[in-house]
Amino acid sequence: MSLPELEPFLSWFQRNGGTIDLDAIGFKCFPSTEGGRGAVALKNIEKERTLFTVPRSLILSIKTSSLPEKFGPKIWKECKLDTGWSGLILCMMWEDAQTLDSKWSHYLAILPTAFNTPMFWNDQDLKELEGTPVVEKLGKEDAERDYHDKVLLALQRRPDLFPPESIPNHYSLERYHVMGSRILSRSFDIEHAGTDDVTLEEELNNEGDRSIGSAMDVDDHNETAGAEDGSIQDGPLLEDEDENDAINVSMVPVADLLNARFGSENAKLFYEDKELKMITTKPISAGQQIWNTYNDLPNSELLRKYGHVDVLPLSGGGNGNPADVVEIRADLVLSTFLEQSGSAATSRSERIDWWLEQGGDDIFVLETNFEIPEAMISLTRLLYLSSDEWEKARDKEKPPKPRLDSQASGLISLVLQKRIAHYPSTMKEDEEMFENEARMPLNKYQALIVRLGEKRILNSTLQRLQIAKSDSSQKRKSAPPGPNVSKKKAKR
Template structure:
């Protein structure tokens, strides 16, 4: 019996419900294993139900209770993903005695994500935001300072002879990658005590800042338009995010077998009181793949989290990801303006952050200049007197995009483009090389997508500057006849 068949049998004998007449699992070229419609499926059809007891999390595993919840929190195992990773490691060691034995056996053991790339391969991602977001150093710090001390302190739970086999740094990264690529943000059961319910808002799954793979929506009877409304961001880098308790981050058997592709979602996971339900969100034809959603992420995030990229037709006829973005740091604006007063600049940046601003702004494929970038540039260009008045008003400058600010934006984008080690044309030409390794090809796709946005935005600004210059010239020409008429009138009056 193959792994999938064993998983499905385990799922159903453990209380899960699967419509086997409608849903099958197969391997799709270029996508790997995924779900397929075995017959025409109408919108709103329940494909399968997962009992909450089958979710694998730090709340459902017995390990935290065996260690002692006070000790668990004292060791900060409830912060970040380290606790869930340890639970998954421990459950793996339990073998068949673990409720999730068959599920854990079905999960991937290797990944193509940049977390496992060589230094040379990571060099291909220079200029993108991928490398800085890997969080590899922070993850290894958690492994060394949190997980290993916990494991070594309880030889009754973690047999010494198992540590070098099952509790290694390599397996730690594999478990973390499983969570990053396959976990869901799950809303807590309403019957749980309030103090354990996490931070929830309007009933939507909490803790989305921790960057798990997919979100769970509200029950259908509560909303019919919830698909894709939940937004999640990653939190590998932010220290404050690391202090949050990811009580809703769970591994969800079967649901994590669905693939995703840009703007292709036709199924969504909804939570009910006793279970989670994968429900079709539109009609699905027999033979079509059943797609979940990752939130239409840019290729940089798809590569970082899942090890693949999306290439779909763009309006200009090329292939790319319409969700691609370019991240621009505040440092670039500071470098372009060259204020010369580091202390004063730092003061303004600190104030900007206190006001809710960010040190990174996002340029999207619509090529609209980010309002936050405009506001930040105007803040950095204020005179000393203007700066004092702004602080008194306790409001950041309005994002007014005049010609002077537009010139700064232009320079910022040009500087951002130079952060890549190669040109757009070079990358496009290189992508035609069929002998490229998969990782290098993926890195090229990410770079090209970002450079396409930057170059298009720069061209757009050039056009705006030319229009502004024409407008200035037109206004000057219009004033001359009036001025001449005024002079003639004065002569006649004399």
Template structure:
């Protein structure tokens, strides 16, 4: 039986621009579709069955927008660019994007800017009332607005004003304002990829030194199926600050990849990935895709707090233990909450300094297992043991090794109190939020609904861990020390 393909629609202006600039796309195989905002907005759907390994589209390297491909850096001057510290973090790329968009039709990316979002639902743009709905969550402290505005005032605006030949003074407020800076930064946060640099790249170009912003939306992985090399979908921060990670960071560049950034993402739904080839980047199917199915990229299976902060949406999926949410949700526990939760020793600052010098983190991430149960992270147990047990602290200091992640009664008491304090930081309880969700989320404002989902996910993780700690503590205090410690074993380091 022959396969009858659906008729092709008239080529949209963006795709016409994409093809005119060397982009390759099979319009018989995929289609760009408008979805409701709650479902990710515009996305890409398979028009026919796509087998595993088939390329969906290819993006020429010259069409990738970065500080390497934009002419701005060369016109500004390589040495001057570095002196202005525009190679640090995202400042340079944001400035390139402002400049390219201001050029209008003269820019090679004019057709690309026409389809980029001009409005975001991320908390960066929320008012005070909506931000109050996020009280207690990890989102507010990570918005980065203060640092972004500092970078704009100290690096970007002076650079703009120093070169009226490049940045028309009459257009500064319209094209290069702080509001436009935030807009371009949000585009990078939600749509960018992290790509490998070419071997002959200048050492100072796009280096990550001084970068206080979060990772880009999609990165580049090392393992590569022949013949291409896979573009990473996972941002690994476990080794942040190490010499190895510094070298790796200097070897990558954050960039905008037209068309690739149109793909939506959903938890564990990825069916394509971006791969390197010498002259282009190819989006290749990693599993069979049926006609009519959406083509999903990956945002690293992020928790709802990160999805909301970076992309302005949340996942609302069935959970292993019942109910809905994001199976990848996490909750953060700061070290200062643990310190305040117990009777802090007199030398608490010395203990914390030692912990940090030995490579420990000051924020611990709690997550649930696939079955929805809690398992205490080893680094959290070790740090709490350091605070709560003088003997453990003395042994660790003398031997120069981290304390063993033992679920001792003193450590569990501190943890139980800290988890209670952490839950108390929210304005509502999980029971209240659950009742509110059951009453009808469809009637809620979008921002309030998203904040509710984020709160529920974090509280679910915290309450599961507090229940776990309470059970272990009861077993210890009831004489079941060996049993309790055995049950607490096998935890892993919390992800960052």
């Protein structure tokens, strides 16, 4: 079973050395809540079965496209196309402009041209994400700066490769965003051929697998290139990632047809010198979707990168994404401390600089366990140290231990309250909206899911912190008094 629009692509794939077990795997359109177009098991499939193989020659990257060679390495570097994603995006636009003369014409023809990601939302929809980190991480301004500073420069340098009349249709800013979104949502981070050999049995028996992951992961939740287990990671890198990482970003035909969902992975992509293999990691029943997920991402990242959210039953009740997180910036901790203590900003700047030099975090992540990160507690206590204590800590090069004393607990409670205030609506208002608006627009619904997931974490963490503070206070009040030692005047 395959979608009719995929048949020319699958024929091209097999003609060019790709193999696919069409008796075991098919493709269909699932509901949007299940990822849309994806792969399905046509029969019961056992663990460790190879579903398809992809020759490295069919991978689309700056290493396989002929454009960099035609362009010339010197000019390519002068245009700064050797760093970030701009080089790969230009390669994809150029290959697309070649139409049937491109090796990847059948592949490019099946890639999406429209996206539900916030990169393409209007201002009104983006307001629904206020308080979340999504808008800040879109990188739209940075991407457009790269388009003007790198890509347009490249187009002007080589009009023989990029005829001026082709620019509006094939090399516009809009096409640049489309290609960038294709990379963001579908690329993989693939190590060069010739990495240390590991047997397939060793790979599959490893906890993490030598699976491939997508190159475009984010910030504190980035997948690292080339997992230790040898698997390929799923989720692309940001434009400002390391140059070598950006070079590994690749588009992998067929592999990018598989959807992802929290806790559902049943297949992974493994690399060998000459080909990549999609192999099942557990038995799959006939009719089940085939999922390829590297790392379980929070809804804020799923929405930003892929244009969807996961809504699953939560262990504590209700529905949401068990991988949701909330980011707390260290500067919010500092500003809250300064407001409460009345200290001048310069009186703690030296401590903050030292904290960062020691490798301290500048962003703290709250998770669904509702615990305060130890690093956040340590920084809070660092701010409260007396001058003598601060000198000792610096001399020993040891930040304070993450002991949640009353000072740290009080400040962190205020920080969480301030973080909650970043959202324009309350959790109660969002819950009422979720219950009462049965048919709200998709963008509004997905933004609401992201907000609710973050607010649950913040409110539950704050509630747990306040309960712990109250319990500690009650213990102190109920503690028996110490021995009553009466002092008598000594007789002479």
